[in-house]
Amino acid sequence: MNLKSYLDLAELLDIDTSSREERRAFGLVNIVTKSKPGEQLSAWVRENKIKLNKPALSETFSSTLYSVTLILATIVFILGFLSGVGLLSYNGHEPVNVIYFIAMVVFLPLFTITLTLFSMFRANSSQSMLVHISPAFWMEKILRLLPNKIEDDLKEVKINPLLANWIVIKRSQIIALSFSFGLLLALLGVVATKDIAFAWSTTLSIGPESFHHFLHTLAFPWRDVYPSALPSVELIEQSQYFRLGDKLSDEMIQNASKLGEWWKFLAFATLFYAILLRFVVYLLSQVGLNRAIGRSFLMLDGAKKLLNDMNEPIISTHANENEQQFIQRSTAYDQMIHILDASYDAVQGWAISEENLSVIADSMKVISPKFFEAGGANTLDEDMEIIHHSKGEVLLYVKSWEPPTMDFIDYLEALAKRVDKVVVCPVGTMEDQYETDTREVNVWARKLSMFGSKKVWLRISSAKALGREALNAES
Amino acid sequence: MPSRRQTDFMHPKFAVVGHPNKGKSSIVSALAMDDSVQISDTPGTTTKKRSFPLKVDGEILYELFDTPGFQRARRVLAWLEQHDVSAHKKYEVVQLFINEHKDDPKFNDEIELLEPIMNGAGIIYVVDGSKPYGEEYEAEMEILRWTGQPSMALINHIDESDYSEDWKRALGYYFKMVRTFDPMNTSLEQHVSILESMAQLKEEWTASVKASIKLFEMYHEQMLERSSAVIAKVIYTSVSLVEKLMFHDEDATEDEKNRVEKQYKEKLRMLERSAQKSIEAIWNHDHLQKEQQSLPFDGMDLFSEETASVFGLSRKELLVTATASGAATGAGVDLLFAGSTFLLGAGIGAVIGGAGAFFAFNELSEIKVLGQTLGKRYLEMGPMENKNFPYILLGRTIYHTTQVANRSHAVRGVAEFAMDSTFKEKWLNDDLRKSLERYHKKFRSGKEVEAEELVEYEALIREVLKHLTNV
Numbered sequence: 022m023n024l025k026s027y028l029d030l031a032e033l034l035d036i037d038t039s040s041r042e043e044r045r046a047f048g049l050v051n052i053v054t055k056s057k058p059g060e061q062l063s064a065w066v067r068e069n070k071i072k073l074n075k076p077a078l079s080e081t082f083s084s085t086l087y088s089v090t091l092i093l094a095t096i097v098f099i100l101g102f103l104s105g106v107g108l109l110s111y112n113g114h115e116p117v118n119v120i121y122f123i124a125m126v127v128f129l130p131l132f133t134i135t136l137t138l139f140s141m142f143r144a145n146s147s148q149s150m151l152v153h154i155s156p157a158f159w160m161e162k163i164l165r166l167l168p169n170k171i172e173d174d175l176k177e178v179k180i181n182p183l184l185a186n187w188i189v190i191k192r193s194q195i196i197a198l199s200f201s202f203g204l205l206l207a208l209l210g211v212v213a214t215k216d217i218a219f220a221w222s223t224t225l226s227i228g229p230e231s232f233h234h235f236l237h238t239l240a241f242p243w244r245d246v247y248p249s250a251l252p253s254v255e256l257i258e259q260s261q262y263f264r265l266g267d268k269l270s271d272e273m274i275q276n277a278s279k280l281g282e283w284w285k286f287l288a289f290a291t292l293f294y295a296i297l298l299r300f301v302v303y304l305l306s307q308v309g310l311n312r313a314i315g316r317s318f319l320m321l322d323g324a325k326k327l328l329n330d331m332n333e334p335i336i337s338t339h340a341n342e343n344e345q346q347f348i349q350r351s352t353a354y355d356q357m358i359h360i361l362d363a364s365y366d367a368v369q370g371w372a373i374s375e376e377n378l379s380v381i382a383d384s385m386k387v388i389s390p391k392f393f394e395a396g397g398a399n400t401l402d403e404d405m406e407i408i409h410h411s412k413g414e415v416l417l418y419v420k421s422w423e424p425p426t427m428d429f430i431d432y433l434e435a436l437a438k439r440v441d442k443v444v445v446c447p448v449g450t451m452e453d454q455y456e457t458d459t460r461e462v463n464v465w466a467r468k469l470s471m472f473g474s475k476k477v478w479l480r481i482s483s484a485k486a487l488g489r490e491a492l493n494a495e496s
Numbered sequence: 497m498p499s500r501r502q503t504d505f506m507h508p509k510f511a512v513v514g515h516p517n518k519g520k521s522s523i524v525s526a527l528a529m530d531d532s533v534q535i536s537d538t539p540g541t542t543t544k545k546r547s548f549p550l551k552v553d554g555e556i557l558y559e560l561f562d563t564p565g566f567q568r569a570r571r572v573l574a575w576l577e578q579h580d581v582s583a584h585k586k587y588e589v590v591q592l593f594i595n596e597h598k599d600d601p602k603f604n605d606e607i608e609l610l611e612p613i614m615n616g617a618g619i620i621y622v623v624d625g626s627k628p629y630g631e632e633y634e635a636e637m638e639i640l641r642w643t644g645q646p647s648m649a650l651i652n653h654i655d656e657s658d659y660s661e662d663w664k665r666a667l668g669y670y671f672k673m674v675r676t677f678d679p680m681n682t683s684l685e686q687h688v689s690i691l692e693s694m695a696q697l698k699e700e701w702t703a704s705v706k707a708s709i710k711l712f713e714m715y716h717e718q719m720l721e722r723s724s725a726v727i728a729k730v731i732y733t734s735v736s737l738v739e740k741l742m743f744h745d746e747d748a749t750e751d752e753k754n755r756v757e758k759q760y761k762e763k764l765r766m767l768e769r770s771a772q773k774s775i776e777a778i779w780n781h782d783h784l785q786k787e788q789q790s791l792p793f794d795g796m797d798l799f800s801e802e803t804a805s806v807f808g809l810s811r812k813e814l815l816v817t818a819t820a821s822g823a824a825t826g827a828g829v830d831l832l833f834a835g836s837t838f839l840l841g842a843g844i845g846a847v848i849g850g851a852g853a854f855f856a857f858n859e860l861s862e863i864k865v866l867g868q869t870l871g872k873r874y875l876e877m878g879p880m881e882n883k884n885f886p887y888i889l890l891g892r893t894i895y896h897t898t899q900v901a902n903r904s905h906a907v908r909g910v911a912e913f914a915m916d917s918t919f920k921e922k923w924l925n926d927d928l929r930k931s932l933e934r935y936h937k938k939f940r941s942g943k944e945v946e947a948e949e950l951v952e953y954e955a956l957i958r959e960v961l962k963h964l965t966n967v
Contacts, residue, residue: 045553183944319947325725336715337551339530339780340562372632398631401574422627424517427567427602450628452657464517 022059024188027314027321028079029066031179034323036072041330048331058328059315065327090192094199101203102210109211116220116260119283126204126291127239133197134302137190141309144186184317187310194303201295208291212284219283220260229257236286242297243289250285354466356478358444364388365444366413369436371429372397373418373448381418381448381455389416395432408435414442421447421457425468437476445469446480457482508558508701509617510694511545513609513640515633516565518624519652519679522906524548524562526679527690531783531905533562545608550708557708558694558701561617563609569635572606576642587644590614610643618697619647621671626655629662637670646697648673650690673697679906684716719901720965722778724958727893728950730771734764735886735939738878748875760877768889772896779900785910879942886936887924894960895919901965923960931956 047065054061070077108121180188211217221232233254237244240251252260260283318324368389370378378392393407395417415436419425437443447465448455462481469479512520525533528548548560566572572593579589591614597603613619619640623633640647649667651660651674660676667674675693677686688709695705739760743752776784880886899913935953938945 042554049553181944183946316947320944320950325947329722329725333718334552334711334714335554336711336718338528338548339532340528340546340548342546343532372630396570396632398634399570401570420630422624423515423630423632426516426565426569427605428570431568431571450657 022063022311022314022318024184024310024314025079025083026063026066027184027317028082028180029070029073029077030062030318030324031321032073032078033066033069034321034327037069037323037327039069041335044327044330045333045335051331055332059318061328061331062318062324065331086188086192090195094196097196098199098203101200102207103203104200105204105207106211109208109217111211111215111217116218118222119219119287120221120223122208122287123239123290126201126287127294130197130201130295130299134298137193137302137306140186140190141305144183144190144309144313181317181320183320184310184313187306187313191303191306191310194299194306198296198299198303201291201299204295205288205291208284208287212288217284218260219287221257222261229254229261232261233257239290240286242293247285247289249282250289252283252286256282354470354479356469356475357466357481358478359481361385361387361416361444361446361480362414365416366440367391367393367411367415368418369393369395369407369411369415370418371395371432372420372423377451378418380451382416384455387416396429404432405435408432408439411436411440413440414444415440416444416446418446418448419465421449421461421465424464430468430472433472433477434474437474440476442476442478443474444478444480506616507556508694508698508704509561509612509615510558510620510697511561511563511609511612511617512620512622513563513613513636514565514622515636516567518565518622519654519906520565520622521562522679523620523622523650523652523677524560526682526904526906527687528560529780529905531781531908533905543605543608545612547612550711552711557704557711559617561612563612564605566609566636566639567605568603569606569632569639572603573635573639576639583644586642587614590639590643606639610639613640613643613645617645618694618701619643619645620694621647621649621667622652623649623663623667624654625651625660625663625676626653626657628659629666633666637667641670647671648675648693648697651676653678680904682904682906683902684713687712719778720958720961721954723775723897723901724954724961726771726774726778727890727897727957727961728954730767730893731886731890731936732939732945732950732953734767734889735880735936736878736942736945737763737767737880738876739763740877741875743873743875745873748873752875756875756877764889768892771893775893775897776900779897779903780905781900781903784900784903786913879940881940883936883940886932886939887929890932890957891920891924894923894957894964897961898964901961923964928956928960 047068048055048061051061051064054064104125105122108125109117111117227235233252236252236257244251319328363386365387366389368378368382368387368391370381370393373381373394374397375392375394378394382389382392391410393410395404395407399407417433417436419429433443433445445465447457447462449457449461462479466479469477512524514520521533524546525531528550530548533546543564545564546562548562549556550558550560575593576586576589579592581589590610593603594607594610594614598607621637621640647670649663649671651663651667653660653676664674673693673696675690677690691705691709691712695702695709737760739756741752741756741759743749776782896913899911903911932953935945935949935956938949
């Protein structure tokens with residue numbers, strides 16, 4: 022996982038059109054990385070990187086960032102070198118005060134390292150002030166000065182603030198290191214080319230012993246390994262410079278060769294505080310950046326879904342093919358009657374027993390000399406027998422809740438050929454007093470409209486009709 | 497066509513058969529969790545058999561078949577009975593019937609429903625227990641008996657009347673197992689119960705169907721997990737949303753301020769709609785039609801106080817939450833000073849938090865004018881400052897998710913998601929409110945939220961969904 026793969030993943034997630042099946046197939050092939058989401062995503066990026074347009078945004082971003090960092094680091098290196106030369110400039114009249122250099126190579130790094138560590142703790146805040154004051158932060162501003170094409174490409178790069186903060190922190194360490202190397206080079210260069218008389222001077226009343234103690238503390242990392250890189254009390258005494266002296270003291274002149282010994286201490290201080298410690302912080306920032314990249318991978322829009330798609334089995338329950346669209350026919354049937362006649366030549370019931378038929382007919386004040394049960398448990402021959410004996414007008418009761426089957430239609434077709442008129446009368450259950458549901462009757466109407474016989478009528482019941490039937494019965 | 501012996505080693509298959517209009521498609525729709533199946537009260541809606549395989553990574557665990565209803569059962573039975581054969585040869589006669597009538601349109605429906613059975617499918621015979629038993633069903637059941645395939649009967653209740661006792665007596669004569677199932681009100685428990693019955697139909701099928709049961713449970717967990725991820729994401733995105741509008745004059749006009757506010761609200765609504773669509777897709781309700789008025793944006797706006805009282809926190813609840821949250825922050829200061837502040841920090845925090853909540857009850861987010869010194873002036877609205885908003889949005893999305901998750905795939909028509917003012921009590925208690933507030937505070941702060949924190953927030957939502965859904 023690195024910044025490039027993060028940017029590649031972000032871009033791929035934007036353009037990816039892979040199906041869930043393809044993602045799952047990838048997950049199954051790379052099953053060993055299932056418990057390591059970062060690795061799994063990186064593997065996915067490697068597999069799909071080919072889909073990215075060339076040059077990939079990550080390449081553009083990385084090379085731009087690299088160039089800008091290199092330019093900035095070079096500028097800062099020169100600045101560091103010039104600062105070092107400035108601090109160590111010796112005109113032969115006045116010794117070089119090591120306090121300035123110590124401040125530059127020890128205290129300034131310690132201060133900025135403290136700030137860096139603090140900003141590392143606050144790195145997950147998108148509005149971290151400490152990050153904003155870093156020179157690396159201003160790299161973004163420099164990026165805006167780049168040619169338009171690159172700027173347009175870089176606008177596409179969306180890095181989450183957590184990651185952006187860590188990038189700034191890491192780049193800041195590179196720049197600071199570059200500055201420190203500039204200082205070290207200046208020190209070594211000046212020492213090699215000039216004979217410098219180092220001295221120390223302060224307005225504060227600090228004696229050579231105290232100053233030695235202070236330097237002894239500062240030199241703790243190397244004093245045992247390189248004792249000569251720690252100025253002795255004697256040297257400190259000899260190199261103390263007072264403001265009242267307008268020239269070098271006799272003692273200083275007598276010990277001129279010893280005064281130059283300070284450079285070892287300054288070189289080790291630079292190496293340890295400005296370079297080594299900074300390098301450790303740089304490594305910490307690298308670790309922080311890597312962790313931020315790992316976290317940012319999962320924060321990318323679509324990354325979690327991608328992981329789910331790769332790791333969760335695809336369970337599907339739906340049909341493989343689409344259903345043929347059913348077209349609903351109109352419920353209009355133009356051969357409807359509302360009132361039953363008082364009598365019919367025959368009353369038949371489709372899957373309704375003769376016993377029940379007479380009760381239904383009685384409840385509707387219909388009389389008939391013949392009652393037959395058709396369909397139901399009858400054999401086809403028995404049905405044919407009933408049809409054979411049918412004539413005139415037939416009232417055919419049907420169970421309204423049972424939709425008409427083709428078995429019924431076959432029977433109706435044969436019956437209609439034999440008789441003058443068939444009135445199909447849907448009835449509800451006995452518990453509902455044979456009242457029908459409109460939806461159920463509509464089903465019958467639709468089916469009969471498909472049948473299309475002039476002899477077949479459908480009876481639609483209504484309260485009004487029932488009243489008329491009662492009148493019929495009375496008359 | 498594979499022989500009977502060959503089909504025994506294939507994955508279990510089940511054909512849902514029966515009289516027309518008795519709810520076969522509804523049952524298949526509910527069991528297959530597929531809302532695309534055509535269901536209507538017109539007989540003959542299903543004209544072709546349709547396979548609904550349960551697949552895991554492409555491997556079929558079992559297969560359900562939706563079939564047309566019997567149309568000429570008596571004719572088929574009459575044909576079969578012309579062949580006087582012993583019981584062990586009867587299925588061959590059925591096969592002969594299929595072979596001889598394959599191209600006869602008169603028996604299209606019978607062929608369609610008998611084919612999967614003769615290919616080894618178990619029989620699930622569906623009847624409507626809310627209508628009286630009739631002798632006309634016996635021809636159908638007898639034909640099924642001729643196939644010799646393991647079978648069970650499902651009593652479906654389309655209406656409220658109950659004739660199931662008569663049905664059970666009749667069905668018991670023909671089928672080894674008779675179960676009741678309401679496809680319109682399914683739960684995971686009922687679903688699993690039917691699958692367990694199906695597993696018992698044939699010994700060879702038991703392992704596969706039992707594996708399917710485990711898988712269904714896992715599938716529901718998956719759906720809950722995915723839903724909670726969508727909900728967590730929409731809350732986070734909405735609360736942290738920032739809308740900008742550039743302007744070129746010295747100061748922004750009232751019209752520009754209204755415009756940025758309108759855009760901001762519209763984006764929030766769009767985010768909610770998009771989350772709802774995702775959740776419907778997760779629960780296989782892609783064809784769901786909602787009554788938009790019931791998820792109110794016009795009469796009872798997302799930002800109205802009425803909405804706040806139904807879905808979000810009341811002013812009092814909000815006050816308590818904010819006060820507690822403020823007190824917790826202040827207590828941190830007290831702790832820093834080892835208690836020497838005499839809990840002053842907690843007190844001040846509580847007052848500030850409470851006052852903030854009290855006065856900010858109706859406010860969304862301030863419209864800020866930014867960039868004046870840099871020359872590029874723009875209006876900015878967001879992140880959401882209204883402390884109640886996340887609860888309102890969360891309440892709405894949780895409500896929507898539970899409705900979708902609990903809706904049977906057999907139900908057709910427009911869904912009316914009627915809001916209930918008691919819903920909030922079903923999911924939000926004091927402890928949960930405190931836990932949620934911690935995350936809402938972070939979402940509002942504009943700070944980057946880590947993946948782990950979103951996962952924790954999702955877990956809270958998942959628990960709520962688990963509690964509210966029948967799964």
